Amino acid sequence: MDRTIRISGQTIRVSEEFYERVKARQEEEGESLEEAVRHEAGGPHPGEVAGLFTPEETERMKEAVEELRSRDRSRLERVREAFSEDE
Numbered sequence: 117m118d119r120t121i122r123i124s125g126q127t128i129r130v131s132e133e134f135y136e137r138v139k140a141r142q143e144e145e146g147e148s149l150e151e152a153v154r155h156e157a158g159g160p161h162p163g164e165v166a167g168l169f170t171p172e173e174t175e176r177m178k179e180a181v182e183e184l185r186s187r188d189r190s191r192l193e194r195v196r197e198a199f200s201e202d203e
Contacts, residue, residue: 118130119132119134121135121138121149123150123153124150128153137156138153138156146189
């Protein structure tokens with residue numbers, strides 16, 4: 117069975133399997149729908165990039181990504197609070 121996904125005003129049809137992977141990625145990684153689709157559809161295979169970075173570099177990158185996500189979550193929470201105060 118096919119599913120449809122709407123991103124930036126465009127609708128795409130995807131397989132049920134792809135849809136489930138995208139949804140799981142959103143939940144696990146906290147990504148937007150667009151980010152999850154981009155990752156599932158476009159990135160290189162992990163085997164192609166394995167070994168390019170040292171464990172230390174990998175850890176620093178993970179920490180940087182988490183810091184950015186944390187800031188985004190904090191900013192989103194402040195916006196939500198601001199809108200809920202207006203009600």
